[in-house]
Amino acid sequence: MKIRIIDRQRHEPSGRFVTVIAIFLFTFAMTSPGFAQDKSDDILLLSVGESSGLYSDVAVHLQGLLAGVDGYRNAKVDILQESRIESLADGFYDQNSEDVGFRAKVAEGYKNVILIPTINTTPTGTIEYREFNGGPTNVYDEAPLDNKYFAPEVFYEGATQLSNLILNAGSTPKILLPNNVDQQVSDYGSVMKRVANGVGLDLIPGAQAVQATGTISNAEEQFLYASSIFTQVTGLNASSSTYTPAGISSGNAAALGNTAQATIDTQRATQQYSTSYAEEGAVVYRNLDVATAPFNDVVRYAYKGSSTHDWTRDALNKIIDSNPATSAAFRKLGTRNGESIGTRYWHPDDTDPSDAQNQLGKLNNDADQRAFMYVSGSWLGADAQEVIDLNQANMVPMAFDWIKSFAIDSVSGTASTLDALDYHSSSELYFNYAERGWKLIPLTIGMGRLNEAMPDFVASDDGLHMSDPLVYMNAYMMLSSALGTEFPFPDEITAADIHRGSYTTEQIRMAALMGHDLIKELANLSETGDFVPDSDLLITTDQFVAAQIGEQYSFQLFASGGDSAYAWETISDAGLPDGLTLSSEGLLSGTVMDDFGNWNVAVQVTDGTGAFKKAGFKLMAVAVPEPTTGAFVLLAAVGFVVRRSRRRADRFA
Structure with a gap:
């Protein structure tokens, strides 16, 4: 009962x-492999540096838009914003306290990771340098412009290195182009498109959407960015979502969503550039035309600095003189009869030719020789600019991107490397490029790559002087930048050629050749080192179908745009699971025999013009359903x- x-x-x-x-x-379900902490539908926004706090509301709006449409209601939007991380490259290379966990975060397996460039405010005033007890230096004084700027080369490096981590996590990185109120979009929009194409990522044209809208409020701009991201990752118009942003009428929100959609469609079909970036950028990989300038035997290497620069001079001479095929016409960055122009400080007001430390006197005495003025990152600024201005007809200024933080913090070894990889200290170099038109030797980025590739690498063993891999990388990058080619490297580096640290000839050679590749990449903002044409190429596949263990699997990848001569390849470090292959036509096929759970797959499609795009996916292995x-x-x-x-x-x- x-x-x-x-x-x-x-x-x-x-x-x-x-x-x-x-x-x-x-x-x-939630404790089974492949389900716990699943972020495969989620989106991460990455915003660092001084503009990092501008996108919190974008994340809020994007979350609302996703929750308002079927198929995306469970998607979560995270945002990592950290002003102490100076740039995405800084976050990747530098592992100081504020950077720890940055790499791991981007590799958590999000569906999409949105990279946002840092917009810097033009610096003003002076910098207090403590190197050799030096006083304030007018690094930024008398700058010709006063606006906001960003460093495309630094952003390229961050996007290149982070995209590899993101893709290997089965995620797809994309770039959001934010608006810069102090410059027209044309000033940097096409440059950012070069970066996106050069790394193989989609560019979300937020800046162009803002420009197309006209005068809008900050709240509307944030919603417009969110709408642009939403449309790019879902293919849907933001007006299809039931979400209504606070403070914006439904009609206005719908109009902004339509603007985002129209801008993406228009920009995808608009050619942003058609020429090489080499002549416009901070880094060049070409003949600097010294052959047409009057000179006798060699172009002078004028520099300010200490023994580090002397060693760079020695490395230049070693590389040039050890090549028997080198003619005088190719000695574009050597020294004449062993003489160099070196001193601790620039003295633009001192014009006495008899003064051994006088730069103008030496240059004026050799007016028939073009000079490459090489400026250390520690003492650049208006003083050096005055020297350049007085001798512009026979001078090509090149800024030495060598970080001053060694001397400031008096650290050495591993600590000095981490300290030097803080990109805050190099921002003035890119400021001087943007404002003054100097050309750069990007040694800081080269140092970051060396630190990844060489386990026993230290940037400085005494907290002041460069180690030899950097010395030879620096010299070789100067040659590569000036000649636009890979210069023959000496077969023998003797003990007399090594000044700091214990490195093998092969390590020195590796560092030098790595410098050449870096120069070539940054000159074109392309990981291939070659010009990548603008294209509307797009990977349209959104996700993989699960593979049943023991069963035949066949899945076709799709793309649109470009010239339709598509060639597909796998680019993830782990490759494909045993039993599967990807054809150049984009057919993923074979038989999966093992239960690998989730497998991260990154693919690239390249068309006949050389344009390419990348995307990350997750492939799940599942058992054949058995009701019992x-x-x-x-x-x-x-x-x-x-x-x-x-x-x-x-x-x-």
């Missing part, structure tokens, strides 16, 4: 019993209990 009462009261199984079963099923195993047994048991309970209830009624 007790059972009858319970059954008559419910006429179905106990609610507590069903709840327990539901909790068990949920727990089973696993969760199916539990579900069948629940069904049996329900049916039996109902029959019993009918019998006792």
